Amino acid sequence: MMVASATMTRLDRFLAYSESHRLxxxxxxxxxxxxxAWWDSLLPDVSIGFLYLFPVLFSAAAxxxxxxxxxxxxCGFLRKLFDxxxxxxxxxxxxxxxxxxxxxxxxxxxxxxxxxRLLVQHLDELEQQIRLRKEAEQQVRILIETSPLAIxxxxxxxxxxxxxxxxxxxxxFGDESPQGADVGPYLPILNRMLHNARPGANLRTNVExxxxxxxxxxxxxxxxxxxxxxxxxxxxxxxxWDASENLRDREGAGFDSMMATSRVLIGAISHxxxxxxxxxxxxxxxxxxxxxxxxxxxxxxxGTLIHGLEKIASSGLRAAxxxxxxxxxxxxxxxxxxIVIEPALREAGxxxxxxxxxxxxxxxxxxxxLLQVFVNLSRNSIRAxxxxxxxxxxxxxxxxxxxxxVRFRDSGPGVANPDQLFRPFQAGxxxxxxxxxxxxxxxxAHGGGLRYDSGQGAGSCFTVELWPVENALEG
Numbered sequence: 005m006m007v008a009s010a011t012m013t014r015l016d017r018f019l020a021y022s023e024s025h026r027l028x029x030x031x032x033x034x035x036x037x038x039x040x041a042w043w044d045s046l047l048p049d050v051s052i053g054f055l056y057l058f059p060v061l062f063s064a065a066a067x068x069x070x071x072x073x074x075x076x077x078x079c080g081f082l083r084k085l086f087d088x089x090x091x092x093x094x095x096x097x098x099x100x101x102x103x104x105x106x107x108x109x110x111x112x113x114x115x116x117x118x119x120x121r122l123l124v125q126h127l128d129e130l131e132q133q134i135r136l137r138k139e140a141e142q143q144v145r146i147l148i149e150t151s152p153l154a155i156x157x158x159x160x161x162x163x164x165x166x167x168x169x170x171x172x173x174x175x176x177f178g179d180e181s182p183q184g185a186d187v188g189p190y191l192p193i194l195n196r197m198l199h200n201a202r203p204g205a206n207l208r209t210n211v212e213x214x215x216x217x218x219x220x221x222x223x224x225x226x227x228x229x230x231x232x233x234x235x236x237x238x239x240x241x242x243x244x245w246d247a248s249e250n251l252r253d254r255e256g257a258g259f260d261s262m263m264a265t266s267r268v269l270i271g272a273i274s275h276x277x278x279x280x281x282x283x284x285x286x287x288x289x290x291x292x293x294x295x296x297x298x299x300x301x302x303x304x305x306x307g308t309l310i311h312g313l314e315k316i317a318s319s320g321l322r323a324a325x326x327x328x329x330x331x332x333x334x335x336x337x338x339x340x341x342x343i344v345i346e347p348a349l350r351e352a353g354x355x356x357x358x359x360x361x362x363x364x365x366x367x368x369x370x371x372x373x374l375l376q377v378f379v380n381l382s383r384n385s386i387r388a389x390x391x392x393x394x395x396x397x398x399x400x401x402x403x404x405x406x407x408x409x410v411r412f413r414d415s416g417p418g419v420a421n422p423d424q425l426f427r428p429f430q431a432g433x434x435x436x437x438x439x440x441x442x443x444x445x446x447x448x449a450h451g452g453g454l455r456y457d458s459g460q461g462a463g464s465c466f467t468v469e470l471w472p473v474e475n476a477l478e479g
């Protein structure tokens with residue numbers, strides 16, 4: 005086997021050389037044929053025509069079939085020319101047999117060379133595919149091992165087949181390999197997903213669930229998972245992210261936003277209470293001046309009540325004013341607004357026209373509260389467009405004078421009584437009728453404003469006014 009392999013290797017080298025050095029091979033074959041013919045002429049009584057097979061074999065790797073046939077005819081003619089039996093009967097038959105033998109020998113070598121080329125090409129392609137596959141596998145291996153997300157693959161029994169370094173750290177394995185461990189104690193939901201997968205269907209989804217580390221610590225996990233088919237049964241691949249910190253940040257930001265909105269609401273209600281208390285105090289004083297009721301017990305109770313309302317209002321106003329100066333990136337808030345409202349607009353069949361530039365300044369406002377205002381205005385537009393044939397919301401933002409103005413326009417029927425818009429607890433309003441009231445209070449708490457523009461053509465237009473940080477600091 006080794007000798008045959010070495011022979012094939014030498015033959016492959018010769019065939020490759022013949023293909024790349026055609027002229028040299030043809031010149032050598034011609035010289036060889038000349039020597040055989042000269043030798044054949046010196047031996048008139050001996051036939052050495054079989055030797056022409058060797059130059060045919062030698063040159064066939066560098067020639068095509070037509071050229072091989074020409075060489076075969078030449079060799080057959082020379083053999084017949086110096087054949088000692090050339091005058092005997094059957095010379096023509098012997099010539100044809102010789103030419104056919106030379107040609108078939110050349111055709112065989114030519115076919116062998118073509119097979120070699122195809123084999124070499126196939127081996128080169130196979131080698132390239134193997135190399136590319138190895139490079140791809142190496143890239144995937146690097147991606148998995150260096151990923152900050154935990155990546156797991158499970159077999160049909162729910163045992164861990166592959167786990168990267170992040171997954172070992174996430175679940176507290178340390179240097180211990182989790183391969184072969186049951187995933188149930190760490191992520192029970194994966195076992196349920198694996199066993200509940202429908203036969204023949206690949207499941208792709210993401211879930212938020214409880215997970216456990218090896219030491220028993222519980223954390224919130226976001227899991228992106230997909231099932232796949234193997235010869236043994238369904239397998240599962242999962243990408244896991246510890247969302248505990250995000251949950252804490254989200255709840256903290258939500259609480260801060262709720263407190264900020266509550267302070268604004270308290271301030272707005274306290275302002276209304278103070279106005280009412282001031283009016284009641286004036287009426288109380290006029291009553292005392294008009295009638296001698298200072299000694300009346302009910303009059304004294306009424307005065308105490310009015311004074312108490314004034315104290316409550318003053319306390320609420322002090323609490324509302326006790327806040328730190330905040331700055332919001334208006335471009336970021338608007339981008340987040342678009343992310344929040346665009347799916348709802350698309351589902352409602354409403355087109356969104358976005359006319360927001362990139363060079364918007366920082367503004368004096370609370371980020372989350374301002375986002376709430378923008379989302380509330382967008383939802384009002386969605387409700388207003390429910391029964392409209394033309395459904396369009398246009399949001400624009402630009403600098404005007406010393407302010408930054410954000411407009412929310414829609415193609416709805418408009419507002420019949422704009423003067424009633426910002427009053428709380430209106431009859432017929434959506435929910436409890438506090439959305440626009442609170443939105444304007446939030447903006448006023450930071451020096452801005454919210455108004456309804458009735459002169460902006462058909463539909464409704466709400467205008468948000470915000471102070472740029474530069475102007476606010478200068479003022």
